[in-house]
Amino acid sequence: MDSKELILQRSNEAKEIFLPNLSADPVIFGFDQNQLKVLLLKMSYRHQWFLPGGYVKKDEDLDDAVVRILKERAGVNAVSYLEEFGVFGKKNRSEDYFEDFDETLFYKQRFITIGYYALYNPSKIDLTVDEYSESCEWIYLSELSHIEMAMDHKEIVEKALLTLREKISIKPIGLNLLPEKFTLSELRKLYEAILGKDLNRGNFYRKIKKLGILEKLDEQRKGGAHKSPDLYSFNKEIYNKALENGLISW
Amino acid sequence: MDSKELILQRSNEAKEIFLPNLSADPVIFGFDQNQLKVLLLKMSYRHQWFLPGGYVKKDEDLDDAVVRILKERAGVNAVSYLEEFGVFGKKNRSEDYFEDFDETLFYKQRFITIGYYALYNPSKIDLTVDEYSESCEWIYLSELSHIEMAMDHKEIVEKALLTLREKISIKPIGLNLLPEKFTLSELRKLYEAILGKDLNRGNFYRKIKKLGILEKLDEQRKGGAHKSPDLYSFNKEIYNKALENGLISW
The missing domain is CATH 3.90.79.10 (Nucleoside Triphosphate Pyrophosphohydrolase)
Structure with missing residues (x-):
């Protein structure tokens, strides 16, 4: 047919x-x-x-x-x-x-x-x-x-x-998109891809840490040419709470 | 009929x-x-x-x-x-x-x-x-x-x-709801009505002023029992820009 x-x-x-x-x-x-x-x-x-x-x-x-x-x-x-x-x-x-x-x-x-x-x-x-x-x-x-x-x-x-x-101004993002363990640089690149623009590294790291949704692991990403960066994962409890209530409150 | x-x-x-x-x-x-x-x-x-x-x-x-x-x-x-x-x-x-x-x-x-x-x-x-x-x-x-x-x-x-x-976490609000000239207290009450909860005065005034959408007028609301509060209006240019781009940026 x-x-x-x-x-x-x-x-x-x-x-x-x-x-x-x-x-x-x-x-x-x-x-x-x-x-x-x-x-x-x-x-x-x-x-x-x-x-x-x-x-x-x-x-x-x-x-x-x-x-x-x-x-x-x-x-x-x-x-x-x-x-x-x-x-x-x-x-x-x-x-x-x-x-x-x-x-x-x-x-x-x-x-x-x-x-x-x-x-x-x-x-x-x-x-x-x-x-x-x-x-x-x-x-x-x-x-x-x-x-x-x-x-x-x-x-x-x-x-x-x-x-x-x-x-992404009001809700956390990344849980279904990134691997279980990721670097801050990988998370920043996700935000950059969604926003369609480059972000200042320092500003982004400070803001994203302030949200409290990340957990720093006692592990580094090995094998790159540069200094091995720290790995992070999402704190699922805080992440899901932020999904429900939003990131910013009056 | x-x-x-x-x-x-x-x-x-x-x-x-x-x-x-x-x-x-x-x-x-x-x-x-x-x-x-x-x-x-x-x-x-x-x-x-x-x-x-x-x-x-x-x-x-x-x-x-x-x-x-x-x-x-x-x-x-x-x-x-x-x-x-x-x-x-x-x-x-x-x-x-x-x-x-x-x-x-x-x-x-x-x-x-x-x-x-x-x-x-x-x-x-x-x-x-x-x-x-x-x-x-x-x-x-x-x-x-x-x-x-x-x-x-x-x-x-x-x-x-x-x-x-x-x-209201990402966009300004109030332009079609409040009179042309309003007090900060009136604006706060609008936010409280929408959010369904009381807001801390000082926090709210600090956050809302930081957005840059307000213009303080050289005028006070007269006639109340208390000290005459300052009147404000929205800066329409900044307000409309914030409507388009959002209040919070990464």
Whole structure:
């Protein structure tokens, strides 16, 4: 079956199963080689990149739908919590995409899509490729300007990144992204990747230590050319408390 | 026409005009007498309190819909920007409400609702009552536990308040809520109302002055029993910059 036949066949099933006009698009960020990545699918039809999104079943809670969609489309089991960050509701946001089909196609109707994001360590996820896609990959954010993304999906990724930037002013970050033990330099590079700018080393170390979420281990990272730097881990109790209550209080 | 007849008649029109399964609920906060209020409607049918919500037209951008809904349901013209803060998508969130009607009623289908919030000075808004409602009022948050709210609308207000609490750690607040000239004590009471707790005067004054968003005027509030306190206003340029970039930087 070629990609157009598959879309036509699934369209008829979709009308029975899913709510109309509404979709969900998860933006999964990973951190690797000191850079942020995002999880994308390349659809076989028209070969453009998509977020691993999908639709909500008529009898399914919305939160359950997002977790199911991510599993079905990319094989991602590990992400159990995603945070809603924005709704994309321009009336013409997807109207031109399925140009080879007529108006009865389920996928060609107007969709208001709900954006969710999560942060994850790419090494902990085994990706799979679903029947609509020719690949499922982690793409560096720095590569996004060089690839063709469908509809407004690039704008959705950008809004997710802006939300993440706001969040690191009020919440701790890093627990699912860094290895168990890390250096202050590795943590700083995560913040730099999210903020999209270089940070002053001294300022960053002073501020991050003041938050109280770090534990200095009696261990150093060995093997580099330079002086072996100290290793740290997160104090999970304080980290989780800060996740709940925020970092800054009035 | 009684309230049930009206609902039946409008239901048939609604099916033609609006997207199914999707609604929007604006949570408009006001500040008055040192307390937060929220704008609510009391529906004539079943006499329960609702957010001034509504539906999205088939050919209307989502952002335009929210502004139109607020105007149609409460006469609110003044609010031009609302911020999305959450999507409420439990499959059974509204199923029991229209108990006197059968399944063909537009309003009785499953709705996933999108929550928006805004802050406004109640004295600047002339409220009107729409055809479905017997009243449209500002209700103090402290009164919410004493009134009957429909469906999950109380939960939606609570989530909006939590979002607002998070936001005041990263964004300035007060420009649309306080009079042009205000005392530090009035500003502190706004923060206390949002945070739901008392703040230490000295700490608050030191932190808020450090943000640089205030301008001390050469004027005092006269007429109180105590020493006349200094008046302040917001430096709009710095305030708007902080709105855009956030208060705290790494």
